Amino acid sequence: MSKNPWMKFYPADWRADPRLKMCSLAARGLWIEIICLMHESEPYGHLLVSGLPPTNTQLAVLVGTPPDQLSDLLGELEQVGVFSRTRKGVIYSRKMTRDNKKSVTARKNGQNGGNPSLRKQTGNSSSDNPQVKGQDKPQKPEARSQRLEEEKREDKSSQKKGSRLPENWVLPKDWGEWAIKQGWTEQAIRDQADNFRDYWIAESGAKAVKRDWFATWRVWMRRSGKRLKPIQGGGDGKPSKSEQRAMAFIAGAVGEPPGVDRGEGLDPSQPLLARR
Numbered sequence: 001m002s003k004n005p006w007m008k009f010y011p012a013d014w015r016a017d018p019r020l021k022m023c024s025l026a027a028r029g030l031w032i033e034i035i036c037l038m039h040e041s042e043p044y045g046h047l048l049v050s051g052l053p054p055t056n057t058q059l060a061v062l063v064g065t066p067p068d069q070l071s072d073l074l075g076e077l078e079q080v081g082v083f084s085r086t087r088k089g090v091i092y093s094r095k096m097t098r099d100n101k102k103s104v105t106a107r108k109n110g111q112n113g114g115n116p117s118l119r120k121q122t123g124n125s126s127s128d129n130p131q132v133k134g135q136d137k138p139q140k141p142e143a144r145s146q147r148l149e150e151e152k153r154e155d156k157s158s159q160k161k162g163s164r165l166p167e168n169w170v171l172p173k174d175w176g177e178w179a180i181k182q183g184w185t186e187q188a189i190r191d192q193a194d195n196f197r198d199y200w201i202a203e204s205g206a207k208a209v210k211r212d213w214f215a216t217w218r219v220w221m222r223r224s225g226k227r228l229k230p231i232q233g234g235g236d237g238k239p240s241k242s243e244q245r246a247m248a249f250i251a252g253a254v255g256e257p258p259g260v261d262r263g264e265g266l267d268p269s270q271p272l273l274a275r276r
Helices: 011-016 025-039 056-063 067-079 094-111 144-158 173-181 186-202 213-224 241-254
Strands: none
Touching: 025 056, 025 067, 025 094, 056 067, 067 213, 173 186, 173 213, 186 213
């Protein structure tokens, strides 16, 4: 949990953010609730509760929204790039993690006697406060617009370059496992993976270039709407025995299409739930 009972919040920045402006009022309300949760988590700025990422059902309880609406609201925020995810899929705020890094650095410098580069100087140079008609020229505080420009440059430098979906793309194993946990049948996942690949390979222009294809896949699946109830699992986060039996029945009922080994992607001859 954060040691600070408060955090920096600039209303002007919030209202001027073009990403948030493209989201609905409900989605923006969800994001401010998530920000408050991330302020209390460790590492700072990451959506973790007791060190673990909450499920959609758990998050819905924490923020006080109906579970059936949470998935669509998260997808709305993610589609326009309001938040990012780690390699493990944990939601985090780029601004909060960046500000926390600056705060930690400043705190360490303060404990060591101040900024190391400034402590090496024995006194102020003549250029620090140039004389103007025999008087010290008053120092100007950092302009807010200047700070915003610096933050924008940092955001651009930290963002990954986009790329097209490879023509030989196959559904990665962890992407399929995520869809299974969200309640889709194996057959539906395979069908949607084919549609996903054909659509994005055929698409042209800037629309076909994405920074995070896994996020694009998650939004694609949420909008498909063809799924069962989300898998809640047991206390260890794995599907319960009854849920495993249900998914095994579904896989047996629809049958497995013939196919070949696709390496790191999905192998149609193997059930998705069998892999860990």
